[in-house]
Amino acid sequence: MSSDVQNPTIALLSARRSTPAVACAEPGPSPEQIDLILTLGARVPDHGKLAPWRFIVIEGEARAALDARLAAALKASDPEVSPGRLAQQAGMFSQSALVIGVVSRAGPHVKIPEWEQVLSAGAVCMNMVVAANALGFGAQWLTGWAAYAPEALAVLGVGESEKVAGFIHIGTPTQTLPDRPRPELSDVVTRWGA
Template sequence: MTATLDLLTTRRSVPPLLLDGPGPDRAQLETILTVASRVPDHGKLAPWRFIVIADAARERVGDIIATTFAADNPDARPERLAQERGRLMHAPLTVAVVSRTGPHVKIPEWEQLLSVGAATMNLVVAANASGFATSWLTEWYAYDRRVLDALGLAPSEKLAGFVHIGRAREVPSDRPRPSLSEIVTYL
């Protein structure tokens, strides 16, 4: 089996709580983001963009998340607010993948969404191939317009997810995967 197939058949998400530093340096990150953008893209629309959240930005975004949560949950306990504030503090770096799909005369939005998903998966695989562990997550704040506005998303943009990148303290055991007989039809 080639190294690429080995990576693809064994890759595993690692929860952010199990991620530590160091994360990718600038050159590694630029390689990862370059690979992420090399996906099928009918019409060359690049219907995605990336927001890198590292260093002090993790705390700033954590404050945005906690403040938004507190506004909706005024009786939230301090421990819960601390949990919300710390959402992006486990991995040394998080990349928010922004979907900027929209109506196009020739390219259906569905195809644009598939391209965004492919870019996100390429980001994950490129980080894994570079020796990092990842976790692609969407939590409540990925859908909250106040958080999206604070992150600089346009009203027409959505978040495909947060990709947390770091070094695994431990790798969880694999989860059950569907058997091919459940997901493949031969005609």
């Protein structure tokens, strides 16, 4: 395996880990790098070529504006929300230099199972994380309240038949964290045999 680590793709995947969203600071990707991340995000298995996903790019001043709207929606939906929780939501999207929402548009199809369409949206999220890392940025794939609450989905413009697969937070890493424990292969691998 040591010779395999010389391969840049294997080395990247071997070292990849999430950078906390709060540590994904400015500067973020350039417009060209954002387009590249989006392009590579879309290069995933997609049975039937349905593109059962779409992207919401949240950057610049739009991050704080979205935070304010989502905090107001949270307060309206839960007047008893704690000040700490409200403050957390009020800074969720501005904590990172860039956030890309990945929206799953999976639905019934005559040939393509809906589950395969959902998996394709998950693959988009992972491709974006890896692409951001390959460009030298930190990235974290998150969901949270804004990915599920109807009030938040309305603010984001997510339709009733759509679901948020994740918010990909991207930016220049301000900290390096140690790797977390990974599962032992013996705990997660079986080999089928007749």
